[in-house]
Amino acid sequence: MAVEKKDIEDVAEALGKKFDEFKKTNDKRIDGLEEEKGKLSGQVDTLNEKLGELDALKSSLEKELIALKRPDGTGTKAASEHKTAFMQFVRKGIDTGLGELQAKALQIGVESDGGYAVPEELDRSIIELLRESSPMRQVCNQITVGTPDYKRLVNLGGAGSGWVGETAERPKTDTPTLGQISAFMGEIYANPQATQTSLDDLFFNAEGWLNDEVAREFSEKEGNAFLLGNGTNKPKGLLAYTLDMKSDAERDFGILQKLITGAAGEITGDNLIDLIHALKAGYRANGTWMMGNLTVAYMRKLKDKEGNYLWRPGLEAGAPSVLLGYGITENEDMPDVAADANAIAFGDFKRAYTIVDRIGTRVLRDPYTNKPYVGFYTTKRVGGMLVDSQAVKILTLSAE
Known part of the structure; x- marks a missing residue:
């Protein structure tokens, strides 16, 4: 219904x-x-x-x-033919002409180790499903690239502009300090299994099944990496970057500011207010909380000094529940309330962290390894990186 x-x-x-x-x-x-x-x-x-x-x-x-x-996607004739041939490959293992159609639709050939690229429409559907299921994807910036790696320039400080009168000379400005940062990339894989009998069933939605199975397995692994990953053959997670108590003016680029609660494993309303206002006003405009489910339950019991509850439910369609006026993103990979835990993050995650998807999910069909099941070994290259270390603040539940 x-x-x-x-x-x-x-x-x-x-x-x-x-x-x-x-x-x-x-x-x-x-x-x-x-x-x-x-x-x-x-x-x-x-x-x-x-x-x-x-x-x-x-x-x-x-x-x-x-x-x-959401409107249905439409594609070119080449894309449609590629998708039809790819689904024939998924159902029957027939790949006659698929390589040529893939090259025509995607301008890429078949790799020497086998497997075929998922049609672009299906690839974007997988990414969309990931966005809906992954807390980090819901709030962070996401870009899609066609290359194996991604780099960008960031301004590390310095003045590149100034004020002048209409006819006054234009004085020379300082050259801003630019730095190059790279996404920490890795290859993620999934291997969903289906029986050939189910694949032969005309009423079995093979496309939807493959998308859902791959997206579910990808989202669990990559979601954790976007927050906690160490950057080795996987994205470097937001909480894996160095934390320091120094202010924005004192910290080096790439180091996040943390605030401590003053009591191990405890949080007060004042701690939350301090965290909000440690963030510059420009970031607060799009600020949101990130915490685990048990921490949200903890937040629901907190009151201000006048006895008002800090958490408020969203009572209208489209209105999220809020904590001190800001929405909450529940992320079960966030540490729970405990001594010295980095249990709460607050900020503009879209400006802070970028997720990089390389278009070109690949599938290798394997009907032999786990008979009577057909495996679909699916790989995708994905990365992540901190791009603005002033945009998010972390609350650490420690005494000092």
């Missing part, structure tokens, strides 16, 4: 009611007698979990509604 706006509105209404119930119960827990706190604590945790489920359901329905409105 197709998703409708009313479905989202109904979930949003239920979310609002459940939040009111959560607040009342949590307030009783805080103010109650000692013997009541244990019982109420369990109720609060149950309500907190239900809030998370409703919030996730609302976001999921909103994404589904957007997907339904």
Whole structure:
């Protein structure tokens, strides 16, 4: 059944009611007698979990509604012929003429080690599925390139401009310091399996199955790498870069600023406010939080000094739940609340981190290794890099 706006509105209404119930119960827990706190604590945790489920359901329905409105892609005749031949290869293993059609549609030949490039339409569908399922892809900048590696210039400081009068001489300006940064690239692979019987079934959506299976396996591995990867044969993750407590004016390029909470494993509303305002105003305009699910649950219990809850549910279609007025991206690869954990990030992730996709996912069909299953060894080159180390701040839950 197709998703409708009313479905989202109904979930949003239920979310609002459940939040009111959560607040009342949590307030009783805080103010109650000692013997009541244990019982109420369990109720609060149950309500907190239900809030998370409703919030996730609302976001999921909103994404589904957007997907339904997305227009179907159209391509050239060469692209259409290539896609038809490729799906014949997937279903039957027949590759007659596929190499020529691939060269015509993509201007690339067949590699010596075998396998074929996924048609561009399917390749972009995989990337789109990755974007929808990966928290880092949802908020970070993404570019697609046709080369194995990617480099760019960044301004490391220095003045390249100035003010002058209409007829005044143009004084010489300082030459800005430019630096070249490179994406940390790696090859990711997946090997989904299907029986030949299912592939022979005309009602089996082989295209959708391959896209979904590959996207799911890719998203788990690359999502972790975009946040925590060490940069060896994989992207270098955001939290893998050096962290320092120095301000923007004092830190070198490529080093992220961290703030500490002052208490191991604990977070206060003041810590969150400090993190927001450590970021320059230009970055705050597109700021968002990133944290794990258990940290979001922790945030729902926090209040300001006037007793107002810092977390607020999104009660209208398209309105996200917010923490101190900023949206939250849940990323299960973020460390949970614990002593010395880098549990919360805040900033403009699109300006901070760039994900690089090399167009050209390749598939090698293998009907022999795991009979009666047919394996589809699928590879894709992907990378990531920090491009603006002032755009994101990290909250470390430590005393010093």
